[in-house]
Structures are given as C-alpha cells and as structure tokens.
Amino acid sequence: MLVVLEPHAENAGRLRPLSDAGVPTGPPVATADLAGAVAEYERSARPRWLWAATGEVYPELLARGVRVERCHDLGHVEALLLAYQGRHREPRGFAAAVARLRGLPVPEDVGPRRKSAQPTLFEPERERLPGDADPLEAAVEVYAAQRRTAAGVAHAGGLRLLAAAESASALAAAEMTHFGLPWREEVHLALLEETLGPRTAPGVRPRRLAVLADEIAAAFGRPVNPDHPPGIVRAFAREGIDVPSARAWVLKDVDHPAVAPLLAYKELARLWVAHGWSWLDEWVADGRFRPDYVVGGVVSGRWATRGGAALQIPRALRTAVRADPGWKLVAADASQLEPRVLAVLSGDHRLAAVSGEDDLYTTLAADAFDGKRDRAKIAMLSAMYGGTSGEAGPLLAVLRKRFPDAVGYVEAAALAGEQGRMVRSRLGRTSPPPSESWHEATGSTDDSEDAERRGRRVSREWGRFTRNFVVQASAADWTAALLGALRRRLHLVSPESHLVFFQHDEVLVHCPAEAAAAVCHEVTEAGHEATTLVFGPTPVHFPLKAEAVDTYADAK
DNA sequence: ACAGACCGCGCC
DNA sequence: AAAGGGCGCGGTCTGT
Secondary structure (H helix, E strand, O other), X not given: OEEEEEEOOOOOEEEEEEOOOOOEOOXXXXXXXXXXXXXXXXXXXXXXXXXXXXXXXXXXXXXXOOOOOEEEEHHHHXXXXXXXXXXXXXXXXXXXXXXXXXXXXXOOOOOOOOOOOOOOOOOOOXXXXXXXXXXXXXXXXXXXXXXXXXXXXXXXXXXXXXXXXXXXXXXXXXXXXXXXXXOOHHHHHHHHHHHHOOOOOOOOOOHHXXXXXXXXXXXXXXXOOOOOHHHHHHHHHHOOOXXXXXOHXXXXXXXXXXXXHHHHHHHHHHHHHHHXXXXXXXXXXXXXXXXXXXXXXXXXXXXXXXXXXXXXXXXHHHHHOEOOXXXXXXXXXXXXXXXXXXXXXXXXXXHHHHOOOOXXXXXXXXXXXXXXXXXXXXXXXXXXXXXXXXXXXXXXXXXXXXXXXXXXXXXXXXXXXXOOOOOEOOOOOEOXXXXXXXXXXXXXXXXXXXXXXXXXXXXXXXXXXXXXXXXXXXXXXXHHHHHHHHHHHXXXXXXXXXXEEEOOOEEEEXXXXXXXXXXXXXXXXXXXHHHHHHHOOOOXXXXXXXXXXXXXXXXX
C-alpha cells in the first residue's frame, strides 16, 4: 500500500491511504501528531510513503525518532522522468509537476539554499502549489501521471527500479545528515595547530603560512602574493622563467628557490582555507559533521553536497573521522566500479573475465599490458574519459584490439555526443541535450578554418561527456541500488547502525562494535543485491570490500 | 557592494 | 600535434 502525506508546521499534517496503483482507499485524515501517525503505519503496514520531497518531510520525522522503510519521492522521480524525455531544463520538483499537469504557469525551481550545521530560526520555505491545489490530491495526480509516463517507455522496468532506488537514496541522505559523520574536533584542532601553527583570526595567515610567504618573497627579492596565480607567473617571468600557469604540477619541475616554499604554501593554504578553524566552527557540532547532500545533484545521477565540501574531505583529515567509544566504522569501497560497469554494459566477455579478480587493473595488465598495471589503468581511464594525451593513444589502441566490445561501447557513446544525441544509463538516467551555443558552434555555416576548428572541438568535448556519462551514470544506478539495499539490511540486522557517509563509490556505516562483523556481511550482500537488481545475472564481479575500523584514515 | 569569470586544488 | 570525465569551494580580479 501507499500513504500520501502532507506535512504542516509543528508535526501536524494530513494522510491518505492509497492502493498500490495509487487509487485512494480511504478519506484524507488530519492529525496533530504526524510523526506518531507515521510510526503507527510503519509498525502496522510498512507502506510506501508518497510525498513531494523527502528533504522537506523526513528530517522532521527523524528528529522525532521515526524511521520509514520506503518512499516515492515525487520531486526526484519527476526530475528523472523529465530527463528521460530530454527535458532537463524544465523546472523539476513537485510544484512544477502539478502546474504542468493542470496547465498552469510553471514555477521556476527554487534556488539552492546553502545550509550549515548551525540550527536555523526559520522553517525552510515549502513550495507553494500553483492555483491553490490541494496538496494531497495533487500528489495523487502527479503519482498517477508518473506511473503512466514510466510505464510507457522502453526503459519501463529500469525507470521503476530507478525511481525506487533514487527515493531510497533520498531517505539515506536525510539519515546521513541526521545521524552525522562522527568527527573528533580535538583531533582536527591538533592537526591544524601542528601543521599551521596556533589558531588565528579569520583571514589572518597562521604562523607557518606567514613564514612560507616570507620565504617566497625572499626568493623573489620582492613581495609576491602566493594566493595570486598571475602574480606568480609574472614573478617567474621576471626571473627569466616562463611558466604557462602557477599550478603545482607545473611548478614542481621548475628549478628556482621560490618553488619549494610555494608548493608547501599551496598545500597548507588549502587546508587552512577549506578545512581550517572556520570550517570546524561552521560544520561540526556535537562531534558530528552534517553535510547537506543533494541526491542526484549531478546530471549523471551522482550526489553533490551544498556547503561543507563533504565530498572532498582531504585524506590528511580522515583521522578526525572516528567511531564513538564502543562503536566501529565499517568502511566499504566498490573498487574500480566504473570499468566493471563498462564490462557489463558492453557485454565484453573478455573484460568480464578480467573483472573476476579483486584488482581488475592487475589482471588487465597481465592480459594485455605486459603486466604493467600503470599502463593498464591509463588505458582504461582514457577509454572512459576520452583522454588521448601522452601515452594514452597507443595504450588505448592496445585496449581496443584486445577488448573491442568494451572500447566500442564507449566510442559509440562518444559518437552520439559528438552528433548531439542523448545517451542513457542502464536504468534510464539520460544525458542532457547540448546547449544552444553548442548547436551554434557545431552547426555553423561559417566555413572559416577557425569556426570549423571550434566546431570540432566543441563537438569532441560533448563526446567526452557522453562517453563518460554512460559509465558514470550507470555506476550511479548501481550505488543508488546499493544504498537502498544496505539501509534496509542494516535496519534488519542492527537497527542501531546507520549509514553516515557516502561518496560516489564508498560508504561508511557507524555501528556498535559487536555488530561490525554482521554489518560487513550485509555490505557484501547488499553489493550482490545491487548488482543483480541493476544488471541482472552477469559474470562481472563487483567486489565491495568492507572492513571495520576505528578511524576513516585506516580504511583501505 | 556585488555578481560572475577565471584559476587552482581537494575528492571520486 | 594535441587532445582527458564529474563536482564544490575559496581566492583574486573585473565589470557594473
């Protein structure tokens, strides 16, 4: 069964039960204790909850101690369906869906609201429905329309699964923010002091950075702002050294006394600016880092985050991520997910055979690259990213000869992009159509050499995007299914355990120490479940190694 | 004062 | 001959 839910302020709201097909089976019921009503339904019927946006409803339920098993997130599903139809640029979200159905002016998407760990005094604004539509009725209508749309396309089965997996991902994201990533402030503070010096006021360079800035100035014989790349390039030019940019990898081969302090400065400044004391103040509270995840925030279906740079936690800081006393972190990482995804998508039997081992690149190297793992990896990444620089070209040729189906698959995707066609993931995530300016550049009637060259370049760029899209988006299909399977399994074997972090192809579970072995087992099983759900029976191996650690720094 | 471009670097 | 996918975020500079 389904229950459609509409929240009001202060835990009040309305509910209405529906059949699986979305037909109301009873009248709307108002309640002053929404969380209690939801909890009761969970106990008695385990319905699939139907609501406009998980992010608007579920955090409040979690705050009141209520977990739900399943939902259908109308906003996320709307976005997936619009994309499937090539309508990426139309406003997504529930309110827009209602407006489209009723022929009313479609409201623009509300812009992103940056959040922080600090509690806010104001309730987040809820979408106003156009034409004063009744939210419960409108949700039922939109659900029916989404079912019709999804059923009428070639990827019907895939989209149904994708809708469920994306909705489950939204639940998992809200739970990760709610429970938070265990973050030991004193460990982080000690690391900052050790590498930067004592804490300074915001904007005031810590001692170690000030010293390096002085060394840089001394090496150049005049003050040079190390935070200003053009100034650095000019400073080297005055010394008779031409550098194309001030990037670290460019400077590291330059022979000049300013290089060493500059490289050290860049590294430390990055830590200070991105994950220094201000970051701690803003993002860590009560021993938890609570980033705001944006499920499906990337066109490929990958997650993004808003604020806190949660998907860029530097390796050096992972030592601050520690399990509570008596608890463990179970770290799980899908190794080499994308080449394995390519093996399934392309049906390349040879590549499937190579994926049988835990380290795909080693096997690939033994198979085709004289045992040279580096080369095997470059070849594979070049195939998936469209890289051709340096030695990539010849290596890719070797790969193509040995694995024609796999390389042919990504090359077909690249060709589609170069021609402005869309490509899709396994479950039906769909690449956006190229922009107006892309069409102008590639369809130009101007046959000057410059215009033609630009057209070719723009076309190739889009081909690299679609080449990567098929792999990256199908990997996102798999991870969405994984999250759904894992959160359900965790609740069964160890209800106290929670997903607390997710980053493209790795997850962290915070669990009581005595549950760690069981959690590791469930992670592995969830990986198998995701593989079968998304890809069906396949010889391709998707190893998802799980290990219990005390700190994230010890993972892998 | 503010928005937006560009650079550079962190993560996958 | 050269050509590499996806992000978020903070810095400086430029234009208004």
